Amino acid sequence: MDTKGAGRSLAWLLGTWAATRAVLLLFVFRVYAFPGPDVTSDVSVIYRGWYEVLRQGTFPLDDVTWQYPPAAALAVLSPALLPFLSYAHAFYLLAWLADAVVLVLLVSAGGRPERSRRGAWVWVAGVPLLGPTVYARYDVMVTAVAVAALLAGAARPRVLGALTAFGALLKVWPALLLVGAVRRRAWGAAAVTAAGLALVFTVAMPGAFAFLTFQRERGTEVESLGALAFHVARHFGWQGQVLLNYGSIEFLGPHVDEVSSAALALTGVAFGWLLLWRLRAARFAPHTLPDAALTAVLLFTVTSRVISPQYLVWLVGLAAVCLAHRASRMGPPALLVVLASFVTVLEFPLGFSHVVLSDWYGVALLAVRNGLLVAATLTAARRLWRATVPRSADAPFPPQATRAKETPVSS
DSSP: OOHHHHHHHHHHHHHHHHHHHHHHHHHHTTSSOOSSSOTTHIIIIIIHHHHHHHTTTSOOTTOTTOOSOTTHHHHHHGGGGOTTSOHHHHHHHHHHHHHHHHHHHHHHHHTSTTBOTHHHHHHHHHTGGGGGGGGGSTHHHHHHHHHHHHHHTTTSHHHHHHHHHHHHHHHSGGGGGGGGOOOHHHHHHHHHHHHHHHHHHHHHSTTTTTHHHHHHTOOEETTSTTHHHHHHHGGGTOOOEEEEETTEEEEESTTHHHHHHHHHHHHHHHHHHHHHHHHHOOOOOTTHHHHHHHHHHHHHHHTSSOOOTTHHHHHHHHHHHHHTBTTOSOHHHHHHHHHHHHHHHIIIIITHHHHHHTOHHHHHHHHHHHHHHHHHHHHHHHHHHHHHSOOTTSOOOOHHHHOOOOOOOOO
């Protein structure tokens, strides 16, 4: 083994992470101003406002922009751990710490047999491409929980299940991590953890699940896949509006409800495909769990009525876990996600005014970004299916006989 080469590679990895994260901190601390709208206002204004309400022992029930599961309160309240700093500065440092935790997990996993540090490089390179938005949202904290869950894997099914449930109560989407789990202990641990945490929040703080109503009322956000139809239609006389609605910039007007309903229908189709895949899949290798998780989250992201820039943090994290496995087939989808991250920062915050105006530059940015995500989704789904579902001409594969044993991974 070339220990010197491995040492140099690790030094480059850590040095790149330190340099790029220092730049992100300089931007969120406003030492340097990042072009475009101020992405830090969500923390200093919105999160801080929620923080003051949550400190009183209740959820912000009068604020329709609170659209998160109950455990999100922990992320919003977390700056209280650093009382010697302002709320915003404490939040940014905690977001940076979550970023560092993901790096440590991926580096540790990449040094084990059948693993690779490609995943750590995906995280190191992909995150800064999104700009300071990464540290100005709590999604990086949720992603850290999801990465820890997937790296626990089938070798530690109870840890996988518990962390997945906790992540789902932070921001719903980590529930999809279990789509590739084959051990009942993972599902059992998830159910017990979710029920226990839900009960605690329901008893301790009123309105824990009011977010479900607020989510139902959302429309078509201007950065979503369906929004492209209205961006183009505005050039041909469509009479709708672009307004701040339910905490995001959305299209309101003729046919918006139909497009939103179509997005929900596509989400239903995505769920149906995942169910069919799970019923047909017969080959489960160690990398199948993260590969399935990335595919599932991609499916639900591109069919969503909302594709916010911070959603790319989830995808970069999941892609990184996939590539931490040498045998993963998610290399091309991971590359497409990283490319989409770069186009995302061009779209928000750099070109967001063009997006809101629906000029051709803004439409082109959205078309490229969303096109990359659609390509990543279709590629991931195709590769997952081919890797796990035997052809009809093949002899059937008994699931228990073909599941590879997980190599224990530190989480």
